[in-house]
Amino acid sequence: MTSPTDQELIERWRHEPAPLLPLLHAFHDRDGYLSDEALRAVARGLKIPLAELFGDVTFYHHFERDPSRTNAPRVCTGPVCRYQGGPEILAALEKDGATPMPCAGRCDDPVPVLRGGHALAGTAADSLRAHLSPLPPPNPGSHEECVFSAIREPGRARLDGYRRTGGYEALTKAVTELQPADLIHLVTENGLAGRGGAGFPTGTKWQAVADAAAHPKTVVCNADEGEPGCFKDRAILCHDPHAVLEGMTLAAYATGATRGFVYLRYEYPEAFRVLQHAIHEAEQAGLLGGSILGTDFAFHVHLRRGAGAYICGEEGSLLNSLEGKHPFPRNRPPFPVTHGYENLPTVVNNVETLAAAVQLIRRGGKWYRNLGMNGHAGTKVISLSGDIRRPGNYEVPIGLPLKTLLYEWAGGPFEGREIQAVTMAGLSGGFLAADDLEVTLDEPGIRAKGSFLGAGGIMVFDSTRDMIAVAHEAMSFFAHESCGKCFPCRIGTQRLTERLAGEAGPTELSAWIDEVSDLGETMKAVSACGLGLAAPLITESLLKYFPERVAQHVQA
Amino acid sequence: MSNPLADMEKPDVIFAIGTNMTECHPVAATRLKRALKRGAKMIVADPRRIGLADLADLYLPIRVGSDVALLLAMAHVIQREGLVDPEFLADRTKESETFLEHVKQFPPEWAEQITGVPAKDIETAALWYGRADKGAIYYTLGITEHICGVDNVQSLGNLALMTGHVGREGTGINPMRGQNNIQGAGDSGALPNNYAGFQPVTDPENQKKFERLYGRKTDLEKGPTKVTALEMAGDQIRAMIIDGENTVVSDPDRHHCERALKALDHLIVIDLFMTETAQLADVVLPAAAWGETDGVQTNTERRVQRIRRAVDPPGLAKPDWWIICEIAKRLGFQGFDYPSAREVFNELCSVSPIYFGLDWDRIDRGEYQWPVPEQGHPGTPRLHEREFVSGRGLFRVIEYRDPAETISDDFPVWLTTGRRLASYHTRTQTGRSAGIDYLLPEETLEVHPDDVAAWGLSDGGWAEMSSPRGCVTIKVRATRRSPRGTVFASFAFNDTPVNVLTGGGYDPVTHTAELKVCPVRVVPA
Amino acid sequence: MIATEKDLKTHTMMLDGEAVSFTEGETIYEVAQRVKTDIPTLxxxxxxxxFGGCRLCVVEVEGQRLPVASCTTKATPGMxxxxSTATLEKHRKTLLEMVASENREIDVDPLRGYAAQELATxxxxxxxxxxxxxxxRSGATREDDDNPFxxxxxxxxxxxxxCVRVCAEQEGDHAISVMNRGFETQITVEFEGLLKDSACTFCGQCVQTCPTGALADKKALRxxxxxxxIEKTxxxxxxxxxxxxxxxxxKGDTMVGIxxxxxxxANHGALCVKGQFAYDFVQHPDRLKTPLVRGDDGKLHEADWDTALDRAAEGLRRVVDQHGRHAVYAVASGRAPSEAAYAVQKLMRAGWGTNHIDNCSRA
Known part of the structure; x- marks a missing residue:
């Protein structure tokens, strides 16, 4: 088989919606890198200025521009993997041109290595193999689950298996019995809030899109799970893909949207294939496409892969990335509900939110609301990893004490060690330690400690870890992923990283603290998006819980 | 321009024909780019795939000199598809019936034969322009530098009239003026047919008015155009004053032009540099340059603006107006005693109905676009809003004519000439500005790569290009901007005097030379 | 209020304790500018x-937890x-110290560009x-780019x-872009090349909008x-x-830049390569500095004004005497100011009563 020509690739994509990323991937897959000629062809074919295209390509981590480095492996050296063999695998694969990559979302099954479009995993270079990421462990607390309620059923990832276990019941009910307004009412009444991190009420978002006048409307599934220590979306996408598609279709029905995108992070190639197949199955079965369940409701879903940029999980960046623009966050307001994809009304929901929506529409009433504890509504999937006996995705009732999760559900620390600190919201919530581990898993509780639950990633660091090193790694991640649009984040993450590395900054403790606090305060107050607002929580919590260690570090 | 530059951001459909705007009027082109970003569609008709064509939604690669055929066929489609604006026709125009009947003979298939543009693209262009709410036409010398320049302009006028795309925001027929004050020169009465403010010399009332003002009766007959005057040189015309023009290099048929100027008894040239033209003069008078003199100039949208002196002129150089007045005074003429440019301009305002509401102080910030008929008038950014100057818009019945010279076995290639971004006219200015050579060190002949091969040329090699009037040697550049069979060069470089070749014909009305069409032979040098 | 302003509703907001009216669609920054309240930006x-990148223009809005960028936030009724609270001023100072820390310190010459001293100020x-x-430090200077501008x-x-935005939005050239991200961000053009190999048209807009002099007018810096x-005219x-x-x-009698x-x-700050950079022909040594008169030897000789003007007038008078007033013709310039064109046509009409006048628009 001969490989496709430039023109064939361009023709394949140029009339599709959001064509830039898939077209770049097509060239990348064909050649193993993006040549100057490829970029010129894409620029001409899609009428994108060449300079802009060139700049955009350099923004994404996984687009290779060097022909001598095609198919070079990328090894996760994220906060968990760096203690689970990541650096050793990287060293072992150096002969193949391996480079490190930030957390690739497989902290319950380390160490992920990307090679030629495949995701391998293993704790040593010679034991790497391709396999699906793990299912969530059975719920140890015997609490009723929402998004995970059927994920462990055999065959659930296939349409027939999904339907056998209640799949597409919610959609059928919605399309045949309910008005869009009823659907929004159900979601609102159940108290569903966004599970990607921001916690915005889902019903309110859907209502705003439904109310917006402009057309066509779009549903975007944010599957760019880039937060270190978060791997819940991966589990849902790999094992319950139809739940996500059904959730998107329900959102489309509720809002009047006619087109949908799944924006999937590049590091999940196996999820890409699972989703591709699921979309195909759903289309064949009349559950997606021009005439859903025989009605005149039409909704088309397009699968798009990112290319390695944490910021694209931020919804403005994600939309810019989809549109083929430079993936900077957008200024808000206006919000995506009125000015989203192509400046038209758009729902952007996280994978977990969409999967949850299916269940609560299926169950109706106030079922979901009652899943929480102590008056909190619903559940949240926590990705738990690091120095803990049983890492994995746990769907907890909102309001569960953190220590119950850590010690009872996940078995506590390894023999002879103690939990020194945990991160919250992946890395974005900074650290909790000492007495503050006595907290319940709900936003008000955690915010009271100066952190937040966010996307629900919790990484555990036991007493053997150097918290300065952990904080430095965390801050270098933020510096590496800072998009460069706003001054406080672009410069601040760099300066904080340098100070944690001991490369620059005052050697006198009070001056050091003064600089680090001033940087952090300004970043927290005036950064343009969540990245810059969150990054200083790392140094802030480090200073709060580990002042002696900081003093040692500065004086050393 | 009938409409202000700001209107260039407003059309729904832009029809740009014979204008290489991104190179010749780059700042105006930025406004079109903004319209495109806003969602406007653009049709570009040009023999060359110019920069503007890259931005176009529809590009019509017309054969040089075939504009009338294209425009007739577009009118045909607009008429046939019922896209004519009946109210506008009834209220604002005359003689539409004859015209609408006339265009029935010219379907796009007919025009395809002449222009080389596929009939379906002509059809699309007509439909877009005809259906637009706001359609605007932009053109430059690609329309006027033909033997049928007037026909071209009037054909564009017909299109705008039949669709009512005139007199409103984002519409109009908009020629882009090429020189900083070419509009002002005409406004000021430097025309053989008009006094200042376009008051016809053939009107006895005007003759009386200016006799009162100037103290002498001026002929009722129009004067000869410059082109005619050059033909009369050495015969009826024996003396010339040329202010700031390098006629020898910029005009067509250079050899003829040189002969004409040499045949004069007396030639006075006022200029900044010892140009090729000044070298032929009996008296060369050094003028103050831009930046060295106060004055007024009027831009392409009729905006009257002040220019100001920033430095002193070198040596003895003096402002042009002063030099001319000094000559006048030495000839004993009255009314040339001006203390400064201010008084000259204020007199111009007082004799010109379009400047009558202006004076030196009032234009200080450049907010007025003429006509400004009286003091307190806000100016007129948009012409023809309620009626045309002549009352009703007149449809013209126009037939296609071939260029003065067409390709033959001897001269089988179309040469078309033009300008480039980094050089201006004959480079008397840009050629003396540091760094410009970095961008544009020499002239080249743009040839389609397949023609380069077919004619035995090489990219970067030398070619000899000849027409019935002469021959130049020029470096070849292979580029797909040129279509097959058509080559392009600018006349900017004196060492590559392309205007040695041009000059096959003139428009009979305006006497503008057909610089855009010249059959040539191109062979390896 | 007259009926034609129906589309533009006006409202009131409080700005630093003063009631200020604004038009729907105006941003806080625009309102502040209009009422001469200075808010710093870069x-x-x-x-x-x-764009909302520098964050210097942040302001406090009652009811909002965090300051907002005034340049991207629309004014709303009752806002x-x-x-300029103490907190805001402290953030601004910190931001400026952050920005200053990424660059080498230099005195920025105002000749670098229109906005070159904004950061320094x-x-x-x-x-x-x-x-x-x-x-x-951030950013790598391109010493290899030999362009003269x-x-x-x-x-x-x-x-x-x-620079990126002016090139795209104002000029429509899209020649400049940004590569990499975060602190590694680098302003560039396609394939990190030279400007002359890119879509750059050398209009200089990037130079004139740069607030630090990082992009600078090489010709002016001579x-x-x-x-x-520096005087501006x-x-x-x-x-x-x-x-x-x-x-x-x-500077004195030397033109040093545009x-x-x-x-x-007509341009709202836009220019092209000719307008921006091709001005120095004015002070080129080739300029004619004295009148020249053709001598009996057939060559042009320097002369004073009286001699040259006498000679010019004398030649015209002789031609008219011998061949009549219709033997003289004048061509006015399309480059010189209107006063020149007016004077030339008046000379022909008031002097000899002929319409033997044209300008150079036919070529």
Whole structure:
């Protein structure tokens, strides 16, 4: 088989919606890198200025521009993997041109290595193999689950298996019995809030899109799970893909949207294939496409892969990335509900939110609301990893004490060690330690400690870890992923990283603290998006819980 | 321009024909780019795939000199598809019936034969322009530098009239003026047919008015155009004053032009540099340059603006107006005693109905676009809003004519000439500005790569290009901007005097030379 | 209120304790500008879409947890805004100290460009301490770019993207872009090449909007050492018919550069390569400095004005005497000011009563 020509690739994509990323991937897959000629062809074919295209390509981590480095492996050296063999695998694969990559979302099954479009995993270079990421462990607390309620059923990832276990019941009910307004009412009444991190009420978002006048409307599934220590979306996408598609279709029905995108992070190639197949199955079965369940409701879903940029999980960046623009966050307001994809009304929901929506529409009433504890509504999937006996995705009732999760559900620390600190919201919530581990898993509780639950990633660091090193790694991640649009984040993450590395900054403790606090305060107050607002929580919590260690570090 | 530059951001459909705007009027082109970003569609008709064509939604690669055929066929489609604006026709125009009947003979298939543009693209262009709410036409010398320049302009006028795309925001027929004050020169009465403010010399009332003002009766007959005057040189015309023009290099048929100027008894040239033209003069008078003199100039949208002196002129150089007045005074003429440019301009305002509401102080910030008929008038950014100057818009019945010279076995290639971004006219200015050579060190002949091969040329090699009037040697550049069979060069470089070749014909009305069409032979040098 | 303003509703908001009216659609920054409340910015250029990158223009809005960027936030009725609280001023100072820390320190010559001193001015005003937040520097200067117009001194770059945006939004050239991200951000063109190999048209807009002098006018910098203050004279460009407003920069009697007039009615600050950079023909040594008269030897000789003008007039008089008034013809310039064209046509008409006058528009 001969490989496709430039023109064939361009023709394949140029009339599709959001064509830039898939077209770049097509060239990348064909050649193993993006040549100057490829970029010129894409620029001409899609009428994108060449300079802009060139700049955009350099923004994404996984687009290779060097022909001598095609198919070079990328090894996760994220906060968990760096203690689970990541650096050793990287060293072992150096002969193949391996480079490190930030957390690739497989902290319950380390160490992920990307090679030629495949995701391998293993704790040593010679034991790497391709396999699906793990299912969530059975719920140890015997609490009723929402998004995970059927994920462990055999065959659930296939349409027939999904339907056998209640799949597409919610959609059928919605399309045949309910008005869009009823659907929004159900979601609102159940108290569903966004599970990607921001916690915005889902019903309110859907209502705003439904109310917006402009057309066509779009549903975007944010599957760019880039937060270190978060791997819940991966589990849902790999094992319950139809739940996500059904959730998107329900959102489309509720809002009047006619087109949908799944924006999937590049590091999940196996999820890409699972989703591709699921979309195909759903289309064949009349559950997606021009005439859903025989009605005149039409909704088309397009699968798009990112290319390695944490910021694209931020919804403005994600939309810019989809549109083929430079993936900077957008200024808000206006919000995506009125000015989203192509400046038209758009729902952007996280994978977990969409999967949850299916269940609560299926169950109706106030079922979901009652899943929480102590008056909190619903559940949240926590990705738990690091120095803990049983890492994995746990769907907890909102309001569960953190220590119950850590010690009872996940078995506590390894023999002879103690939990020194945990991160919250992946890395974005900074650290909790000492007495503050006595907290319940709900936003008000955690915010009271100066952190937040966010996307629900919790990484555990036991007493053997150097918290300065952990904080430095965390801050270098933020510096590496800072998009460069706003001054406080672009410069601040760099300066904080340098100070944690001991490369620059005052050697006198009070001056050091003064600089680090001033940087952090300004970043927290005036950064343009969540990245810059969150990054200083790392140094802030480090200073709060580990002042002696900081003093040692500065004086050393 | 009938409409202000700001209107260039407003059309729904832009029809740009014979204008290489991104190179010749780059700042105006930025406004079109903004319209495109806003969602406007653009049709570009040009023999060359110019920069503007890259931005176009529809590009019509017309054969040089075939504009009338294209425009007739577009009118045909607009008429046939019922896209004519009946109210506008009834209220604002005359003689539409004859015209609408006339265009029935010219379907796009007919025009395809002449222009080389596929009939379906002509059809699309007509439909877009005809259906637009706001359609605007932009053109430059690609329309006027033909033997049928007037026909071209009037054909564009017909299109705008039949669709009512005139007199409103984002519409109009908009020629882009090429020189900083070419509009002002005409406004000021430097025309053989008009006094200042376009008051016809053939009107006895005007003759009386200016006799009162100037103290002498001026002929009722129009004067000869410059082109005619050059033909009369050495015969009826024996003396010339040329202010700031390098006629020898910029005009067509250079050899003829040189002969004409040499045949004069007396030639006075006022200029900044010892140009090729000044070298032929009996008296060369050094003028103050831009930046060295106060004055007024009027831009392409009729905006009257002040220019100001920033430095002193070198040596003895003096402002042009002063030099001319000094000559006048030495000839004993009255009314040339001006203390400064201010008084000259204020007199111009007082004799010109379009400047009558202006004076030196009032234009200080450049907010007025003429006509400004009286003091307190806000100016007129948009012409023809309620009626045309002549009352009703007149449809013209126009037939296609071939260029003065067409390709033959001897001269089988179309040469078309033009300008480039980094050089201006004959480079008397840009050629003396540091760094410009970095961008544009020499002239080249743009040839389609397949023609380069077919004619035995090489990219970067030398070619000899000849027409019935002469021959130049020029470096070849292979580029797909040129279509097959058509080559392009600018006349900017004196060492590559392309205007040695041009000059096959003139428009009979305006006497503008057909610089855009010249059959040539191109062979390896 | 007259009926024609029906589309533009006006409302009131509180700005630093004063009630201020505004029009729907105005941003807080625009309102503040209008009422002369100074808010610092570095990424703002009034001709471009607000970007929200530098965060210096943040203000406090009652009811909002965090300060908002005033350049991207629309004013709303009843909004209560404070533009310069102690907290805001401290953030601004910290931001300026952060920005100062990424660049080498230099005195920015105002000849670098229209906006070149914006950062330096703010750093002074806020007394931002240069020595704070020391660390790695950003941006790599392109010493290899040999173009004669635009200095690419990216050591001074603060990644405000004004150059990128002006090139795209104002000029429509899209030649400049940004590569990499975060602190590694680098302003560039396609394939990191030279400007001349890119889509750059050398209009100089990037130079004129740069707030640090990182992009600078190389031609003007030739005169950096020339003593004297810079004077600006407003005039209109010498080239095409668009009529762009420019400021001519002079030191004494030397023209040292051109800057676009941001309030120019025809151009709103836009220029092209000719208007921006092709001005020095004016002071070229080739300029004619004295009148010249052709002698009996057939050559042109220098003369004083009286001699030359007498000779010019004498020649005309002789021709008219011998061949009549219709034997004289004049061509007016399309480059010279209107006064010249008016004088020439008046000479022909008032002098000899003929219409033997034309201008150079037919070529």
């Amino acid at each position: 990424c703002y250029d009034q001709r471009l879409e607000a 209560v805004v404070r533009t 703010l750093v002074d005003r806020y007394d931002a301490r240069g020595g704070r937040f020391r660390g790695k 635009i200095l690419r001194d990216y050591d001074l770059c603060i990644s405000c993207y004004r 005169f950096a050492e020339l003593p004297g203050a 407003r005039t209109i460009c010498a080239y095409c018919g668009v009529g762009c407003s420019v400021d001519v920069l002079t 800057q676009p007039a941001m309030d120019g009615p």
